[in-house]
Amino acid sequence: MAEAAPRTESVGTVVVAGAANLAIAVAKLIAGLLSGSAAMLSEAVHSVADTTTEVLLYAALRRGARPADPRHPFGYGKESYVWALLAALFTFVAGAGFAVTHGVTTILVHEHSGDYLASYVVLAVSFGIESVSLARAVRQVRRESRRWRTTPRRFLRTTADTTVKAVFLEDSAALVGLLLAAVGVALSQLTGDELYDGIASILIGLLLLVVATTLAYSNVSLLVGRAVPGRLRREIEDELTDLPTVRRIDTLLTMQLGPDDVLVAAKVDFADEATGADIEAAADEAERRLTGRHPGIRYVFLDPTRSRPGSGGDARFTQDPGGSPPTT
Template identity: 35%
Template sequence: MSHGSTKAVLTAVAGNSLVTIAKFVGFMLSGSSALLAEAVHSLADTANQALLYLGLRRSVRKADDEHHFGYGQERYFWNLVSAVTIFFLGCVYTIMHAIEQLRHDHSPEISLIPFLIIGFAFIVEGYSLIVALVEFKRQYREAGKTFRQYFVETKDPTTLAVLIEDSVAVFGLLVALAGIGLAAYTGSAVFDGIAAIVIGLLMGGLAYFLASMNRKYLLNHSNEEVDEVARKIWQADGQVQHVQRVNSIVLSPEDTLLMAEVELREETIFSDMTQEEIARAIQFMHKLDDIRRSLEGDVSRIAPETKHIFIEFTTPQDKPDKA
């Protein structure tokens, strides 16, 4: 588990918890829909980042009899749960409350308190954003990529999620500040309500982005970089005639499953062999292929849902010694 990612998440959880309480207090004192929207936004951020941390913790568990390739995809699952259940609900609730306020033309009681709370939130969420940005910068530099490349290609949703959430949170504060400020200046609830609706739409957009980002890694997304590296290395190897197929699945940001079919050159396999030995070797290879097909067929007949089977044979000397 990345220490930097964990630090970014925990910083965000702590900061958003304080900000959430402050914003709800501000809403109760002022009745501002924009401040309520920001409070719901911060609550959603806090719950989401708590789920990010849960995903980080659960994803590092070792493989077992039920999960042969480990629990790396837990990170993507909890991010997806967070996006769908928290942000969409927060988005819908916030917009509905703002529309209700506009229908009844309820003017918030604007005082200095909402502005102080927004200022406090700027400081806390701004610091959290800086922590996430520093960690994200470290990650894309280690990967040898630009900010834009890593933003699009990263397989670690955690730090990116915190970075995006904090960026949206800071922008949402600017929207709330504008809405409350205009409401105080004009005495109209319209600006406060519009600001709340904009914040709700921001939450919905963020939810869609996070859900889309994590969804692809729960659908056996390939690791294009690993595929390309494997192809280039094997095709350049003098022992290889042809790379027939390379497949990969991203199990976690630190774990990729790679499968391939590689055709070797005959001169590599049969060098220093007599014609009789070559004939026997070819016969042996055909026998192995027949055995493999037979084993695959036996499983497929009984369990037809088994569409992809990869069997690796071991030679007698590869077998572990029996006690």
């Protein structure tokens, strides 16, 4: 039940963003057709791409939340990253590709725009709607960062919930894109030169390219099997070494199985005098402590191992996983 609230909140954030983007896409398309502005049409495609992205993110949340079954004993958490990756690729191809190519075409052809008033009205209304959607995403990011006792910036960098990360980045990019479109349309109107409108369209495309690349990289990393952030890993290590019968942790491995599922596996050197019953009790206590303190930890596996020659008795050795995410 501890995971239900954040998961439900992520669904709500995605739904709100999707509804906002759909309404804005229609308005931008009408304004773009009336004005002939390349930046407005690019913004319309931008919103269409964002709307499609929200649909894919919704699928990611629903399909990734399915319970484990005999064929998928660790659940379907990683499937959410597949759908989120598809969303990032769609933004890359449809959003960024159209905006850049249409901007280049506008610069080369220099077609004159029509009615500018419609563009300004839609841009202003769109800015207000996108701000509401972004505000919801920001509230969730702040709430989740407090839950994990970290800063919002670090939470966004290391979170395994790529849906809220995607909504935050896309809504932020949408506001910047609206400002770029407004500047491009205004300069084209003042100078009578469509060069600025085309440049604005290209900049919107490059902005989408940065967002899509960032999200794609994050989802690929999680699909491959990313470790938990450094601070959480150290807390797990401390919980294990605090067990009475544990002398040393030889190897500690962690992996994000999904936005809310973490696997912990460790090779543990127990005290020589520990009996089989003691080891079983320690394993149960380790699982109880870790899952109680960190609800996202779903699986805990401890492998008793022999003492290493020359380990120095009670000296502790922990394997450095290498390439782990920045500490939070």
